[in-house]
Amino acid sequence: MLARLLITMLGVMPRPIIRRVAGRYIAGDNKEDAILLAAQLNRDGFAVTIDHLGEDVTQADQARRELDAYRELMAAMTAAGVDRNISIKLTQLGLRQDPGLAFALFEKLLAAAGADDFFVRIDMEDSSVTDATLDFYERGRAIWPRIGTVLQARLRRTAEDAARLAQAGASFRLCKGIYLEPPELAYQDPGRINAAYMDVLTILLDAGAHVAIATHDAQLIAQSRFLVKTHPGAIGRHEFQALLGVPIRNTLESLRREGHVVRIYLPFGQDWYAYSLRRLRENPRIAVQIAGSLFRRDRLAKNPPEPP
Numbered sequence: 001m002l003a004r005l006l007i008t009m010l011g012v013m014p015r016p017i018i019r020r021v022a023g024r025y026i027a028g029d030n031k032e033d034a035i036l037l038a039a040q041l042n043r044d045g046f047a048v049t050i051d052h053l054g055e056d057v058t059q060a061d062q063a064r065r066e067l068d069a070y071r072e073l074m075a076a077m078t079a080a081g082v083d084r085n086i087s088i089k090l091t092q093l094g095l096r097q098d099p100g101l102a103f104a105l106f107e108k109l110l111a112a113a114g115a116d117d118f119f120v121r122i123d124m125e126d127s128s129v130t131d132a133t134l135d136f137y138e139r140g141r142a143i144w145p146r147i148g149t150v151l152q153a154r155l156r157r158t159a160e161d162a163a164r165l166a167q168a169g170a171s172f173r174l175c176k177g178i179y180l181e182p183p184e185l186a187y188q189d190p191g192r193i194n195a196a197y198m199d200v201l202t203i204l205l206d207a208g209a210h211v212a213i214a215t216h217d218a219q220l221i222a223q224s225r226f227l228v229k230t231h232p233g234a235i236g237r238h239e240f241q242a243l244l245g246v247p248i249r250n251t252l253e254s255l256r257r258e259g260h261v262v263r264i265y266l267p268f269g270q271d272w273y274a275y276s277l278r279r280l281r282e283n284p285r286i287a288v289q290i291a292g293s294l295f296r297r298d299r300l301a302k303n304p305p306e307p308p
Ligand SMILES: Cc1cc2nc3c(=O)[nH]c(=O)nc-3n(C[C@H](O)[C@H](O)[C@H](O)COP(=O)(O)OP(=O)(O)OC[C@H]3O[C@@H](n4cnc5c(N)ncnc54)[C@H](O)[C@@H]3O)c2cc1C
Pocket: 122, 123, 124, 125, 150, 152, 173, 175, 176, 177, 178, 179, 214, 215, 216, 217, 218, 241, 242, 243, 245, 246, 247, 264, 265, 278, 279, 280, 282, 283, 284, 285
Protein backbone atom coordinates (compact mmCIF):
# COMPACT_ATOMS: atom_id res chain seq x y z
CA MET A 1 0.00 0.00 0.00
CA LEU A 2 2.72 2.45 1.09
CA ALA A 3 4.87 1.26 -1.81
CA ARG A 4 2.05 1.97 -4.28
CA LEU A 5 1.56 5.44 -2.82
CA LEU A 6 5.28 6.18 -3.03
CA ILE A 7 5.36 5.02 -6.64
CA THR A 8 2.63 7.52 -7.59
CA MET A 9 4.64 10.23 -5.80
CA LEU A 10 8.01 9.45 -7.41
CA GLY A 11 7.51 12.10 -10.10
CA VAL A 12 7.22 14.89 -7.54
CA MET A 13 10.06 13.80 -5.29
CA PRO A 14 13.21 15.94 -5.30
CA ARG A 15 15.73 14.72 -7.85
CA PRO A 16 18.55 14.25 -5.30
CA ILE A 17 16.40 11.66 -3.49
CA ILE A 18 15.63 9.84 -6.75
CA ARG A 19 19.34 9.90 -7.65
CA ARG A 20 20.34 8.52 -4.28
CA VAL A 21 17.82 5.68 -4.21
CA ALA A 22 18.31 4.82 -7.88
CA GLY A 23 22.11 4.99 -7.65
CA ARG A 24 22.37 1.20 -7.59
CA TYR A 25 20.89 1.01 -11.11
CA ILE A 26 23.34 3.43 -12.74
CA ALA A 27 26.99 2.61 -13.45
CA GLY A 28 28.02 6.26 -13.03
CA ASP A 29 28.02 9.64 -14.73
CA ASN A 30 30.79 8.94 -17.24
CA LYS A 31 31.75 6.25 -19.71
CA GLU A 32 34.87 5.57 -17.66
CA ASP A 33 32.66 4.51 -14.71
CA ALA A 34 30.70 2.09 -16.92
CA ILE A 35 33.82 0.68 -18.56
CA LEU A 36 35.50 0.08 -15.20
CA LEU A 37 32.45 -1.86 -14.01
CA ALA A 38 32.22 -3.69 -17.35
CA ALA A 39 35.85 -4.80 -17.04
CA GLN A 40 35.20 -6.09 -13.52
CA LEU A 41 32.07 -7.98 -14.61
CA ASN A 42 33.90 -9.42 -17.63
CA ARG A 43 36.64 -10.66 -15.28
CA ASP A 44 33.90 -12.26 -13.14
CA GLY A 45 32.61 -14.13 -16.18
CA PHE A 46 29.64 -11.91 -17.08
CA ALA A 47 29.00 -10.34 -20.48
CA VAL A 48 27.85 -6.71 -20.59
CA THR A 49 26.00 -4.23 -22.75
CA ILE A 50 26.58 -0.52 -22.12
CA ASP A 51 23.86 2.08 -22.55
CA HIS A 52 24.56 5.81 -22.71
CA LEU A 53 21.44 7.12 -20.98
CA GLY A 54 19.28 9.45 -23.06
CA GLU A 55 15.85 9.55 -24.68
CA ASP A 56 13.25 11.85 -26.17
CA VAL A 57 15.81 14.16 -27.74
CA THR A 58 14.05 16.99 -29.58
CA GLN A 59 16.97 19.04 -30.99
CA ALA A 60 18.96 17.94 -34.03
CA ASP A 61 22.21 19.19 -32.46
CA GLN A 62 21.59 17.15 -29.35
CA ALA A 63 20.82 14.04 -31.45
CA ARG A 64 24.16 14.51 -33.24
CA ARG A 65 25.92 14.84 -29.89
CA GLU A 66 24.32 11.56 -28.79
CA LEU A 67 25.82 9.87 -31.85
CA ASP A 68 29.22 11.36 -31.00
CA ALA A 69 28.89 10.11 -27.43
CA TYR A 70 28.26 6.57 -28.71
CA ARG A 71 31.22 6.76 -31.08
CA GLU A 72 33.44 7.87 -28.21
CA LEU A 73 31.99 5.14 -26.02
CA MET A 74 32.77 2.45 -28.61
CA ALA A 75 36.32 3.75 -29.05
CA ALA A 76 36.88 3.69 -25.29
CA MET A 77 35.36 0.21 -24.92
CA THR A 78 37.57 -1.08 -27.71
CA ALA A 79 40.65 0.45 -26.09
CA ALA A 80 39.71 -1.07 -22.71
CA GLY A 81 39.13 -4.50 -24.22
CA VAL A 82 35.65 -4.98 -22.72
CA ASP A 83 32.73 -6.75 -24.42
CA ARG A 84 31.81 -4.94 -27.62
CA ASN A 85 28.08 -4.60 -27.08
CA ILE A 86 25.99 -1.42 -26.78
CA SER A 87 22.31 -0.63 -26.25
CA ILE A 88 20.65 2.51 -27.59
CA LYS A 89 17.23 4.15 -27.71
CA LEU A 90 16.11 5.57 -31.04
CA THR A 91 14.38 8.61 -29.52
CA GLN A 92 17.88 9.51 -28.34
CA LEU A 93 18.72 10.04 -32.02
CA GLY A 94 15.64 12.26 -32.44
CA LEU A 95 13.22 9.60 -33.76
CA ARG A 96 10.11 11.43 -32.54
CA GLN A 97 11.13 14.75 -34.03
CA ASP A 98 12.75 13.79 -37.31
CA PRO A 99 12.80 10.09 -38.32
CA GLY A 100 14.87 10.89 -41.44
CA LEU A 101 17.65 12.48 -39.41
CA ALA A 102 17.40 9.71 -36.81
CA PHE A 103 17.93 7.05 -39.49
CA ALA A 104 20.87 8.97 -40.99
CA LEU A 105 22.47 9.09 -37.52
CA PHE A 106 21.64 5.43 -36.96
CA GLU A 107 23.39 4.52 -40.23
CA LYS A 108 26.49 6.36 -38.98
CA LEU A 109 26.28 4.54 -35.66
CA LEU A 110 26.12 1.22 -37.52
CA ALA A 111 29.10 2.19 -39.68
CA ALA A 112 31.12 2.85 -36.52
CA ALA A 113 29.84 -0.39 -34.96
CA GLY A 114 30.84 -2.32 -38.10
CA ALA A 115 34.34 -0.82 -38.09
CA ASP A 116 35.00 -2.15 -34.58
CA ASP A 117 32.75 -5.22 -34.71
CA PHE A 118 30.23 -4.09 -32.10
CA PHE A 119 26.84 -5.66 -31.47
CA VAL A 120 24.12 -2.98 -31.35
CA ARG A 121 20.88 -3.60 -29.45
CA ILE A 122 18.04 -1.15 -30.11
CA ASP A 123 16.09 -0.84 -26.85
CA MET A 124 12.30 -0.79 -27.21
CA GLU A 125 10.43 2.26 -25.96
CA ASP A 126 6.69 2.88 -25.62
CA SER A 127 4.13 1.67 -28.17
CA SER A 128 4.09 4.96 -30.10
CA VAL A 129 7.48 4.00 -31.57
CA THR A 130 7.18 0.20 -31.86
CA ASP A 131 6.61 0.23 -35.64
CA ALA A 132 9.43 2.70 -36.25
CA THR A 133 11.81 0.74 -34.03
CA LEU A 134 11.11 -2.55 -35.81
CA ASP A 135 11.48 -0.76 -39.15
CA PHE A 136 14.89 0.68 -38.17
CA TYR A 137 15.91 -2.79 -36.99
CA GLU A 138 14.97 -4.40 -40.32
CA ARG A 139 16.60 -1.69 -42.44
CA GLY A 140 19.62 -1.59 -40.12
CA ARG A 141 20.30 -5.29 -40.58
CA ALA A 142 21.02 -4.68 -44.24
CA ILE A 143 23.77 -2.22 -43.20
CA TRP A 144 25.34 -4.14 -40.30
CA PRO A 145 23.98 -7.60 -39.44
CA ARG A 146 25.17 -7.67 -35.82
CA ILE A 147 22.17 -5.78 -34.52
CA GLY A 148 19.11 -6.77 -32.55
CA THR A 149 16.09 -5.19 -30.98
CA VAL A 150 13.66 -5.88 -28.15
CA LEU A 151 10.21 -7.44 -28.01
CA GLN A 152 7.85 -6.72 -25.13
CA ALA A 153 5.71 -9.68 -24.00
CA ARG A 154 3.17 -7.26 -22.51
CA LEU A 155 2.07 -6.00 -25.95
CA ARG A 156 -0.74 -7.94 -27.65
CA ARG A 157 0.93 -7.47 -31.04
CA THR A 158 4.23 -9.10 -30.01
CA ALA A 159 3.48 -12.73 -30.93
CA GLU A 160 2.70 -11.58 -34.49
CA ASP A 161 5.80 -9.38 -34.63
CA ALA A 162 7.90 -12.31 -33.43
CA ALA A 163 6.42 -14.68 -36.02
CA ARG A 164 7.01 -12.14 -38.78
CA LEU A 165 10.55 -11.13 -37.85
CA ALA A 166 12.14 -14.21 -36.34
CA GLN A 167 14.54 -16.13 -38.56
CA ALA A 168 18.03 -17.56 -38.37
CA GLY A 169 20.50 -14.73 -37.67
CA ALA A 170 17.87 -12.41 -36.18
CA SER A 171 18.38 -11.33 -32.58
CA PHE A 172 15.82 -10.26 -30.01
CA ARG A 173 15.90 -9.36 -26.36
CA LEU A 174 12.65 -10.54 -24.83
CA CYS A 175 11.37 -8.58 -21.82
CA LYS A 176 8.00 -8.00 -20.16
CA GLY A 177 7.97 -4.32 -21.17
CA ILE A 178 8.27 -1.44 -18.73
CA TYR A 179 6.04 1.17 -20.36
CA LEU A 180 2.47 1.52 -19.10
CA GLU A 181 0.20 0.77 -22.03
CA PRO A 182 -3.63 0.74 -22.28
CA PRO A 183 -5.61 -2.55 -22.20
CA GLU A 184 -6.36 -2.32 -25.96
CA LEU A 185 -2.64 -2.64 -26.63
CA ALA A 186 -1.25 -4.58 -23.72
CA TYR A 187 -2.07 -7.37 -21.29
CA GLN A 188 -2.49 -6.03 -17.77
CA ASP A 189 -2.62 -9.28 -15.84
CA PRO A 190 0.82 -10.46 -14.61
CA GLY A 191 -0.04 -14.14 -15.26
CA ARG A 192 -1.15 -13.34 -18.83
CA ILE A 193 2.07 -11.38 -19.45
CA ASN A 194 4.14 -14.33 -18.23
CA ALA A 195 2.21 -16.76 -20.44
CA ALA A 196 2.76 -14.44 -23.42
CA TYR A 197 6.47 -14.27 -22.53
CA MET A 198 6.84 -18.04 -22.81
CA ASP A 199 4.76 -18.18 -26.03
CA VAL A 200 6.96 -15.57 -27.69
CA LEU A 201 10.15 -17.22 -26.47
CA THR A 202 8.96 -20.46 -28.10
CA ILE A 203 8.15 -18.68 -31.38
CA LEU A 204 11.60 -17.10 -31.47
CA LEU A 205 13.45 -20.32 -30.68
CA ASP A 206 11.35 -22.32 -33.17
CA ALA A 207 12.27 -19.86 -35.93
CA GLY A 208 16.00 -20.12 -35.23
CA ALA A 209 16.50 -16.60 -33.87
CA HIS A 210 18.92 -15.66 -31.08
CA VAL A 211 17.08 -14.67 -27.88
CA ALA A 212 18.26 -12.68 -24.89
CA ILE A 213 16.01 -13.70 -22.01
CA ALA A 214 15.79 -10.43 -20.10
CA THR A 215 13.87 -10.87 -16.87
CA HIS A 216 14.43 -11.03 -13.12
CA ASP A 217 11.26 -13.05 -12.58
CA ALA A 218 12.35 -16.30 -10.89
CA GLN A 219 9.49 -18.29 -12.41
CA LEU A 220 10.20 -17.08 -15.95
CA ILE A 221 13.91 -17.72 -15.53
CA ALA A 222 13.19 -21.30 -14.38
CA GLN A 223 10.75 -21.94 -17.24
CA SER A 224 13.10 -20.43 -19.84
CA ARG A 225 16.04 -22.41 -18.47
CA PHE A 226 14.00 -25.59 -18.94
CA LEU A 227 12.76 -24.61 -22.41
CA VAL A 228 16.27 -23.82 -23.63
CA LYS A 229 17.55 -27.18 -22.36
CA THR A 230 14.78 -29.16 -24.01
CA HIS A 231 14.34 -27.19 -27.24
CA PRO A 232 16.40 -28.70 -30.06
CA GLY A 233 19.13 -26.32 -31.21
CA ALA A 234 18.37 -23.62 -28.65
CA ILE A 235 21.63 -23.91 -26.68
CA GLY A 236 24.03 -21.26 -27.92
CA ARG A 237 21.21 -19.25 -29.49
CA HIS A 238 20.25 -17.71 -26.19
CA GLU A 239 21.58 -15.74 -23.27
CA PHE A 240 20.15 -14.38 -20.02
CA GLN A 241 20.18 -10.66 -19.28
CA ALA A 242 19.68 -8.59 -16.13
CA LEU A 243 19.74 -4.92 -15.26
CA LEU A 244 22.52 -3.52 -13.11
CA GLY A 245 21.33 -3.07 -9.54
CA VAL A 246 18.56 -5.68 -9.41
CA PRO A 247 19.64 -7.97 -6.58
CA ILE A 248 19.69 -11.39 -8.21
CA ARG A 249 23.40 -12.08 -8.15
CA ASN A 250 22.99 -15.69 -6.88
CA THR A 251 20.63 -16.62 -9.71
CA LEU A 252 22.95 -15.08 -12.28
CA GLU A 253 25.96 -16.88 -10.80
CA SER A 254 24.11 -20.16 -10.97
CA LEU A 255 23.09 -19.58 -14.61
CA ARG A 256 26.68 -18.68 -15.47
CA ARG A 257 28.06 -21.77 -13.74
CA GLU A 258 25.58 -23.87 -15.74
CA GLY A 259 27.23 -22.52 -18.90
CA HIS A 260 24.70 -19.88 -19.97
CA VAL A 261 25.94 -16.50 -21.20
CA VAL A 262 24.70 -13.91 -18.69
CA ARG A 263 24.81 -10.27 -19.77
CA ILE A 264 24.43 -7.27 -17.48
CA TYR A 265 22.90 -4.07 -18.83
CA LEU A 266 25.03 -1.13 -17.67
CA PRO A 267 23.51 2.33 -18.10
CA PHE A 268 25.57 5.44 -17.42
CA GLY A 269 25.36 9.18 -18.01
CA GLN A 270 23.91 12.47 -16.90
CA ASP A 271 20.44 11.77 -18.28
CA TRP A 272 19.58 9.30 -15.50
CA TYR A 273 16.19 10.62 -14.37
CA ALA A 274 13.61 8.86 -16.62
CA TYR A 275 15.48 5.56 -16.47
CA SER A 276 15.71 5.79 -12.67
CA LEU A 277 11.97 6.41 -12.29
CA ARG A 278 11.23 3.32 -14.38
CA ARG A 279 13.52 1.18 -12.21
CA LEU A 280 12.12 2.50 -8.94
CA ARG A 281 8.56 1.85 -10.09
CA GLU A 282 9.25 -1.87 -10.31
CA ASN A 283 11.36 -2.17 -7.17
CA PRO A 284 9.37 -4.11 -4.55
CA ARG A 285 11.52 -2.64 -1.75
CA ILE A 286 10.98 0.93 -2.83
CA ALA A 287 9.40 2.06 0.45
CA VAL A 288 12.24 0.69 2.56
CA GLN A 289 14.86 2.18 0.30
CA ILE A 290 13.30 5.64 0.17
CA ALA A 291 12.92 5.65 3.94
CA GLY A 292 16.52 4.47 4.27
CA SER A 293 17.79 7.16 1.95
CA LEU A 294 16.05 9.88 3.97
CA PHE A 295 17.65 8.70 7.21
CA ARG A 296 21.07 7.62 5.92
CA ARG A 297 21.93 10.30 3.39
CA ASP A 298 25.67 10.36 3.78
CA ARG A 299 26.28 6.66 3.72
CA LEU A 300 24.14 6.04 0.64
CA ALA A 301 25.55 9.00 -1.23
CA LYS A 302 29.03 7.53 -0.92
CA ASN A 303 28.04 3.97 -1.82
CA PRO A 304 29.17 2.78 -5.26
CA PRO A 305 26.56 1.03 -7.44
CA GLU A 306 26.09 -2.63 -6.61
CA PRO A 307 26.31 -5.38 -9.19
CA PRO A 308 22.99 -7.22 -9.67
C1 LIG B 1 18.59 -6.46 -19.73
C2 LIG B 1 17.22 -5.84 -19.75
C3 LIG B 1 16.90 -4.94 -20.74
C4 LIG B 1 15.63 -4.39 -20.80
N1 LIG B 1 15.28 -3.60 -21.88
C5 LIG B 1 14.00 -3.16 -21.98
C6 LIG B 1 13.56 -2.48 -23.14
O1 LIG B 1 14.31 -2.25 -24.09
N2 LIG B 1 12.27 -2.05 -23.17
C7 LIG B 1 11.39 -2.30 -22.13
O2 LIG B 1 10.22 -1.91 -22.22
N3 LIG B 1 11.80 -2.93 -21.02
C8 LIG B 1 13.07 -3.38 -20.93
N4 LIG B 1 13.45 -4.05 -19.80
C9 LIG B 1 12.60 -4.00 -18.58
C10 LIG B 1 11.60 -5.11 -18.55
O3 LIG B 1 10.62 -4.91 -19.54
C11 LIG B 1 10.90 -5.14 -17.19
O4 LIG B 1 10.27 -3.95 -16.93
C12 LIG B 1 11.85 -5.40 -16.03
O5 LIG B 1 12.81 -6.33 -16.36
C13 LIG B 1 11.03 -5.92 -14.81
O6 LIG B 1 10.35 -7.06 -15.18
P1 LIG B 1 10.82 -8.52 -14.76
O7 LIG B 1 10.77 -9.37 -15.98
O8 LIG B 1 12.14 -8.46 -14.11
O9 LIG B 1 9.65 -9.00 -13.84
P2 LIG B 1 9.02 -8.34 -12.54
O10 LIG B 1 7.82 -9.16 -12.23
O11 LIG B 1 8.84 -6.87 -12.69
O12 LIG B 1 10.14 -8.55 -11.46
C14 LIG B 1 10.46 -9.84 -10.98
C15 LIG B 1 11.23 -9.67 -9.69
O13 LIG B 1 12.50 -9.06 -9.97
C16 LIG B 1 12.83 -8.11 -8.98
N5 LIG B 1 12.92 -6.78 -9.58
C17 LIG B 1 12.47 -6.41 -10.80
N6 LIG B 1 12.78 -5.13 -11.05
C18 LIG B 1 13.42 -4.69 -9.96
C19 LIG B 1 14.00 -3.43 -9.60
N7 LIG B 1 13.98 -2.39 -10.44
N8 LIG B 1 14.60 -3.33 -8.40
C20 LIG B 1 14.66 -4.37 -7.55
N9 LIG B 1 14.14 -5.59 -7.83
C21 LIG B 1 13.52 -5.74 -9.01
C22 LIG B 1 11.77 -8.20 -7.93
O14 LIG B 1 12.16 -9.17 -6.97
C23 LIG B 1 10.57 -8.72 -8.69
O15 LIG B 1 9.65 -9.33 -7.86
C24 LIG B 1 14.70 -4.68 -19.77
C25 LIG B 1 15.02 -5.58 -18.75
C26 LIG B 1 16.25 -6.19 -18.74
C27 LIG B 1 16.55 -7.18 -17.69
